[in-house]
Amino acid sequence: MTYNIQLKNEILENRNLRIRHKKCFAYGTLLFAQSFGEEMRFSTEHKGIARLYASASTSVVGISGSVTTYTHVQAGKTVYDVQVDSTEDCLEIQKFYNQQDDGIQFDVFETDEDIAAFCAAAFLVCGSMYDPEKTYHLEFVLPREGLEKPFAQLLEGISYPPLATERRGQRVLYYRDSEQIEGLLAIMGATKQSLDLMNIKIVKEIRNKANRQMNCDTANIDKAVSAGAKQVDTIQFIKDHMGLEALDEDLRQMVEVRLENPTASLRELSEIMGLSRSGVNHRLARLKTIAQDLEQKQKAGK
Numbered sequence: 001m002t003y004n005i006q007l008k009n010e011i012l013e014n015r016n017l018r019i020r021h022k023k024c025f026a027y028g029t030l031l032f033a034q035s036f037g038e039e040m041r042f043s044t045e046h047k048g049i050a051r052l053y054a055s056a057s058t059s060v061v062g063i064s065g066s067v068t069t070y071t072h073v074q075a076g077k078t079v080y081d082v083q084v085d086s087t088e089d090c091l092e093i094q095k096f097y098n099q100q101d102d103g104i105q106f107d108v109f110e111t112d113e114d115i116a117a118f119c120a121a122a123f124l125v126c127g128s129m130y131d132p133e134k135t136y137h138l139e140f141v142l143p144r145e146g147l148e149k150p151f152a153q154l155l156e157g158i159s160y161p162p163l164a165t166e167r168r169g170q171r172v173l174y175y176r177d178s179e180q181i182e183g184l185l186a187i188m189g190a191t192k193q194s195l196d197l198m199n200i201k202i203v204k205e206i207r208n209k210a211n212r213q214m215n216c217d218t219a220n221i222d223k224a225v226s227a228g229a230k231q232v233d234t235i236q237f238i239k240d241h242m243g244l245e246a247l248d249e250d251l252r253q254m255v256e257v258r259l260e261n262p263t264a265s266l267r268e269l270s271e272i273m274g275l276s277r278s279g280v281n282h283r284l285a286r287l288k289t290i291a292q293d294l295e296q297k298q299k300a301g302k
Contacts, residue, residue, distance in 0.1 A: 003129065003130070003132065003133075003193075004128050004129050004131075005046070006193065007129055007185070008046060008048075008049065008123075009048070010191075010192055010193055011120050011124055011188060011189050011190050012048050012049070012052065012124065014120070014189035014190075016189065017117045017121075017188075018052075020113075020117075021114050021117035022060055023060060023108070023114075024108060024114040024115070024117045024118040024121075025117040025118065025120065025121045026055075026056035026060035026061065026121070027108055027118055028117070028118040028119065028120070028121030028122040028124075028125070029049075029052055029053055029056040029121040029122075029124065029125055030053070030056050030057065030093060031097075031104065031122070031147070032121070032125040032126045033053060033125055033126075034143050036094075036144070037090065037094070038090050039084075039087070039090060040083065040084040040090045040093065041081065041082065041083035041084070042083075042125065043081045044079070044080055044082075044125075045077050045080070046080075046124075047078075049124050049125065050080035050082050052124065053082045053125070054067045054069060057084055057093060061092065061096045063084065063092050063093065064089070064092075065085050065086040065088065065089040066085045066086075067084050068082070068083055068085055069081065069082045070082075070083075101146060102145070102146025102147065103146045103147065103149075103150045104147065104151060104154065106150070112158050115154050115157065116158055116187045116188060116189070117189075118154070119151075119155060119158065119184075119187070119188055120188035120190075122140060122151070123140065123188060126140050126141050126142060126143060127140045127141075132181075132196075132197050132200045132201070133200060133204075136175075136176055136177065136178040137174060137176055138174065138175045138181045138184065138185075139172050139173065139174035139175070140162075140173045140174070141167070141170050141172050142170060142171045142172065143170070145171060147171075148164065148171045148173065151173065155173065155184075158187055159180065159183055159187055160175070160177070160180040160183065160184070162175055163175065163176065178197065181197060182194050182197050182201075185197065220265070221265075224263060224264065224266070225263045227266075228258070228263050228264065229262070231258055231287070231288075232258065232262050234287055234288055234291045235258060235259060237291045237294065237295070238255075238287065238291050238294065241298065242290070242294055247287075247290075250283060251286060251287060251290075253273070254284065254287065255287070257269060257272055257273055
């Protein structure tokens with residue numbers, strides 16, 4: 001079961017939305033379907049939402065005619081097509097909500113909870129959410145252009161202002177911010193999914209922090225190995241052209257420790273030798289200077 005289906009199932013099971021705010025919940029279900037006017041119809045792969053659409057017309061509005069549900073298979077999936085059978089009943093539904101145009105009738109709402117129920121129903125009908133393990137994205141694909149501005153205004157009033165775009169000729173309102181999505185899910189009655197999203201985000205942040213630390217550690221190790229290899233080459237050059245016995249005692253000690261620990265970091269070398277990091281760095285720098293002087297003399301001799 002996809003994350004989107006789990007989310008819609010939780011909203012469907014929220015009796016507070018469906019019963020205490022049933023008029024507004026039904027309004028969102030009907031208004032955000034593919035057709036709302038002299039013809040009213042809706043298609044979905046979710047059987048529970050198809051039943052919700054049918055009951056919104058009959059038990060809430062109380063139309064006298066019938067609502068018919070057809071099924072067909074599309075791309076291997078069962079699709080439920082629901083329609084209000086008579087034009088008179090379609091007009092009765094519009095009259096019930098005092099629907100004058102393609103927008104939203106704000107006088108239907110008495111409280112913020114009414115608006116939340118309306119938005120939750122709209123999400124069931126035209127919304128979707130991606131798996132938050134992969135990305136944070138919740139959207140409403142609006143069936144009609146006239147819904148965009150008033151619906152965005154409602155969402156902003158109870159939650160946050162949505163972003164807007166157009167996809168294949170349809171207007172889309174969406175959220176990409178995880179905290180905004182968490183808040184909207186809770187408002188729409190999906191408390192469990194809101195908490196799950198919060199937990200997923202925490203786990204992802206911990207995982208990302210661990211990955212950053214690991215990458216940093218790997219980079220430091222690579223840096224130490226590279227520096228160690230260069231210093232070993234420097235020591236070998238001095239050995240070949242001057243001999244290590246010509247070095248001062250402190251430098252011979254440095255040479256011995258570095259050759260025994262070719263990949264050790266500066267901090268690790270300082271711990272082994274009982275010196276400060278600057279002290280170890282100074283000795284290594286002296287060895288590098290000796291090797292450079294030897295190289296210049298060698299070139300001058302040629």
